[in-house]
Amino acid sequence: MAAYLYNREVKDDEYIGRVRRHTPSSLLPLIARAGAQYWVPQTWLNSPYKKLTPWNLADVARVSLVSGNEHRKSAVYQDLLESCAAYSSLVDPQLSGQAVSGGGSDIIAGFLLRKSAEQLVYNQSRWHDLGRTAAIFDQTAAKKPLNVLGDPGWVQSLLGCTIPQYIGIGFIVHTIAVKYEGRFLEDWLDDPVLEPITSEIPVRLVRDVIADHFMADVSFFQQERPNFHPSPYRRFTYNPLMGKPIVSGISDVRLVPVPGLIDRKISPLGLWYTGFDLWGSDFSDDVGELFEQYVGRQLDLIPNVVVQPEVVYREGKDEKRSVDWILVFDGVALLVEVKSARPTEPIRLGKEEAYDQMGTKLSKAFKQIDTTSQLIEDQHPKFSHIPKNLPRIGLIVTMEDFPIANAPALRARLGVFPSIPTCVCSSEDLELLVTITDQDICSFLSAFLADPSKIGWSLTNDVRDEARGHARNEVLDQAWKTYTWGLPPDALFLEAE
Known part of the structure; x- marks a missing residue:
């Protein structure tokens, strides 16, 4: 029924109202469960009415966290489906003919830019994205002087751990979330499936890095409230779950609404934003130099x-x-x-x-x-x-x-x-x-x-x-070899595509 509930165009204020009918404490666990069930690219096409896509779930979670409250009705699975169906029916700012000030004249180009930004991040190769993090930041030498990244201690100053440890901690969160229906509890770090990683990365370090870089409570998300207004463009703006993909304070366990956002956090793009927030253009200029040399390494193959x-x-x-x-x-x-x-x-x-x-x-x-x-x-x-x-x-x-x-x-x-x-x-x-x-x-x-x-x-x-x-990409293979922790069995989607 959810697929046909919104067989018409929906405006953002109606969609937000649909999500806000329910308490975040009841809706977020449903989102996290669906996110864990359909995290592998394209499996969401097998979800009910194809509505439980990661981009749908990410925005429903954002709306609930930022603007919801606990003085509402509890949500059930049907409510999640209907919220996602409403999202899928949102009017496009230009195709609907309701473009607001600043809309572009090239309607099709604008539409494709929005849809690509909304969806592409969830369809990228984990093997490429996460291998590239170490390949660029740990294994590529600059040819020019660097502003920030020339300091041997820059990674520790930024992350509180090494690059391989940071990737491994992201894997821990992702693996637990997928195995336990989108939930994350630190007690589960003792799970034997994680032993290949936790034997290499101290559990205390895992906890510290998660707290510093991955997790935020409801008050963090509600800081967006003053600037949170219905708009045809709102859903394409920055989602704070990209910076803090683990949510605490909703229940007695932490929640990971969309596992794909964990991967984004530990990808080169996620690391770029983390570094830029601290060091600004000095960091981005350094990354530009490293990336130029990284491309040269790829061309050498x-x-x-x-x-x-x-x-x-x-x-x-x-x-x-x-x-x-x-x-x-x-x-x-x-x-x-x-x-x-x-x-x-x-x-x-x-x-x-x-x-x-x-x-x-x-x-x-x-x-x-x-x-x-x-x-x-x-x-x-x-x-x-x-x-x-x-x-x-x-x-x-x-x-x-x-x-x-x-x-x-x-x-x-x-x-x-x-x-x-x-x-x-x-x-x-x-x-x-190059391969x-x-x-x-x-x-x-x-x-x-x-x-x-x-x-x-x-x-x-x-x-x-x-x-x-x-052929195998030797640059990425070399990067993966620096992740000396093992990979949890049957928990990863990591083939070299």
């Missing part, structure tokens, strides 16, 4: 090609730099520019400002590729080692996924018209691309960029094609 770093040249009195990496294959020269940028809130909301934000983050990368290509074409002395006669293609690698960054309409809106075929890809796409074995990578990229049926596509589907052969 490509067989039979020399990966060349950026070229420093002069233009008049000014010192200039080329793209970050240049690869010369037998049949093509690949120009790679790296951007550690993440989609900001205007991009996640798909508002008018999104295009300015994306232009700032991506337009410079396109320009850098075009400039380097022209220098090669003009046979600038600093680029004479790169054959002019080779076709040239470009690749822009971003730390996080930038949805629809390859769409022609979006590029036109940004004023980007590349002089050579160029594609934007995420770090996860790159990690798969392709059934076709040489230059041929794969050249064919992909030349295919008229794939104009505007990302690499995502093609690099994940089940018919395609892949």
